[in-house]
Amino acid sequence: MLALILAAGGSAVRRCRPPVPYLNLKELFLAFRTAVFAALMTSAPLHAQQTPPLPPELPWSGASEKLIAPIDDRWITPAEQARFASSPSYAETRAWLERLDAASPLIEVKTFGRTGEGRDLIYVRASKSGASKPVVLIQAGIHAGEIDGKDAGLMLLRDIALRGKDPLLDHVDLVFVPVLNADGHERTNRLYRPHDRIPFAKGYRANARNLDLNRDYAKLDAPETRAIVALLRKLDPALYIDFHVSDGFDHQYDVTFTYAGWGKYARHRATADWLEQRFGPAASEDLRRAGHVPGVYPSAIDAQDPARGIRFSPEGPRYSTGYGDFIGVPTVLVESHHLKPYRRRVLGSYVLMESALRFTGVEGARIAAAKATDRAARPTMLMTQWQPTPQPIGFIDDFKGVAFETYLSPASGRLEQRWLGRPISYRMPIIGQTSIEQVHLPKAWWVPPGYTDVVERLALHGIRHDRLDTPRTLDLDHVRFIAPTLKTPSEGRVPVQAQFVHESRKAVLPAGSVRVPSDQPLGLLAAALLEPESQDSFLAWGFFNGALQLEPGTDDFVLAAWGERALANDPALKVAFERKVASDQAFASDPAARLAWFRDRLLPADPYALRYPILREQ
Incomplete structure (x- = not known):
């Protein structure tokens, strides 16, 4: 309790007035009384106020102690004044x-x-x-x-x-x-x-x-x-x-x-x-x-x-x-x-x-x-995934450690550390990393209109980009998600993890599309933000979670009637459907799966679902 009061007293002395050369006895007493009152009147239980036991403190003194201003220095900082x-x-x-x-x-x-x-x-x-x-x-x-x-x-x-x-x-x-x-x-x-x-x-x-x-x-x-x-x-x-x-x-x-x-x-x-x-x-x-x-x-x-x-x-x-x-x-x-x-x-x-x-x-x-x-x-590659090396890549021969022992903790029920405050030294291995995935940087990335939050952040970073005034058709790299999953929410966002398939085909870029060239001083930063495989990409941070939504399709009664007509009029489709029903009992007994089978064949493919909106210019 005394330690708590003295610590609070230091804070109260500091907050009573601006930095001054000294405090007279009356001021010191009033400040101490205020600290005692605040410590006693708190509604929190005493154990909740106490700091936990910490390892022994290593003794120290150094030449830098001379940097501390004298207590009567009118320019003493608040921390120095409070010691x-x-x-x-x-x-x-x-x-x-x-x-x-x-x-x-x-x-x-x-x-x-x-x-x-x-x-x-x-x-x-x-x-x-x-x-x-x-x-x-x-x-x-x-x-x-x-x-x-x-x-x-x-x-x-x-x-x-x-x-x-x-x-x-x-x-x-x-x-x-x-x-x-x-x-x-x-x-x-x-x-x-x-x-x-x-x-x-x-x-x-x-x-x-x-x-x-x-x-x-x-x-x-x-x-x-x-x-x-x-x-x-x-x-x-x-x-x-x-x-x-x-x-x-x-x-x-x-x-x-x-x-x-x-x-x-x-x-x-x-x-x-x-x-x-x-x-x-x-x-x-x-x-x-x-x-x-x-x-x-x-x-x-x-x-x-x-x-x-x-x-x-x-x-x-x-x-x-x-x-x-x-x-x-x-x-x-x-x-x-x-x-x-x-x-x-x-x-x-x-x-x-x-x-x-x-x-x-x-x-x-x-x-x-x-x-x-x-x-x-102008780097041409971005390392996106890595794992620890099986062997150390080096050593610190005289790592300055502190000795510890282990004991069975009644609180955790397992062996815990107890640091002893005794200096020791040992050889410390340095564990490096091995690259397990790299991506080749494209000439540029294309951001479709509508993703203003992405373009705004590119501008905040100072990454150069240009806006398209008229439509343009290009052969571009399209990225499709495979087995995307939403991860545990982190830092105000829901991150995404997925595998990716790259496909090259023509794309019509509408006016307002934004081109981000990799040939610029911040090209590697642009890659880290726009490459889908990057661990810190906008995609990984959940900027494009809308692309994970599937197109809703149509009402079941419409799809069922449409499927019936297709079975009557399309012999090849009828054969494929009956073969699926005969060979897959789970499918045969699942009405939703059966209707989904027809939806995939009768409705046009969703141009946005499970597709990364950013296109890559190779």
Whole structure:
């Protein structure tokens, strides 16, 4: 109970007034009394308020601790003032940044969209006057409960604007989005992410429509994702960094990061090479010098047995990292480790941000060349399905793990892990992927009139397309569904899974049809969205579920009479029908199946049912 009150007290002290150099004793007592009252008056049972037991905390101290402002600094951030026992609300974050904007010519707060609940999406541009410079775009809070990046960014912006770190802006501009999921950020609860070593209520993962924004980059259903994609198009950053906090097993690393596919599986080779060979080693060295333990984000094959390996695999454009890869922007996913204290994680995030600014300033020309190389490429294949390799593709020889034991849990009735807080190291296998399906890209895709939602999203992505003014006849590839099934609803949609048969025949394209050429810098992204086999296609996300509906046919009494007449007048049809009845007892005893047999032979084929509306120009 005391721990709960003290944690709540930190929050109450922060919310009583704006940041100030100190709190006098009377103010401290009033704030503490308010926190005690709030904790005692809550109607929730005590066990529901308590955080669950977490593994032992690994001891740590590092040079980055010197980044924390003194308690009497008038520009101390809210998180620093609370000694990282709380994090500011959306309104407090914005107010603090606008105060910094007013105090420094280097800082400008702007809006770039609105959330579903009407909150402004804000970013901060930190820039020195002069010629246009490369941009480092950093975002936090796409998952609003994973908010380390927000508080690290506030500290770094303060130090750039007022504490002598403005040389970081000599060769780059910083654009910082403190909270992308602003609606989820305000839906706080102490028991969100209960596995996270954070002493305060955390925001919700999804937005106001319960959409995970980091699954929405391809389909663009959420206003927040549309806004960040528009900002990416506007800025075309030299580097894009998305700050998260991990789940999963215990280990010693506090700041981990990853890229789309770790090069081997990246869709664009040059930017992937720059991330792996240049950015990663430089950022890791800066983190180590500051006392942190950086590493590759360890996505475990089996969290119950981490030593079985971690996976490297391709990523689709639904994710920020996958999307960055498809559009040729070097993109980094940062995953602070959830079992490290918030203070340590925020400091590690600060160091990584500062390192990224400094290194991008040096590497600007090299990054621009890599982006140009990738955007000039015209891939002819798209990998659409893959499976784990039977053998590791490599090893991390000295993976910094944490020891655990297993015990029989009376709660689960099975063996569970108990992490022991004792550092160990072991050889970690890296499990790669084998491509089991690829598709050849056509010259173009044709979107029929009426699919305005699809064309709208192509435009939002910046994918070039042209509209047909007059009808046109072409030999095109038509795709027919085989055994389509609707999957479990996901991210506000009902995904589709099917097999496909491709057939070439003439098609009359009406005026208003939209042609999307593959010969363009975003041709691979267009393929990921329009190829039916793609896991992140509009089809897979359920944009074309209407094509799964069968044409209703006609009334049974009409079809029965029509069938009777056909049997009387068409000897060949009569023979075929009687043979079917004689050989198939289930068919013979099923009136619906019998009428369906006549429907398939007497009615014209439905031109839309079980056919993919997008046509492919070979």
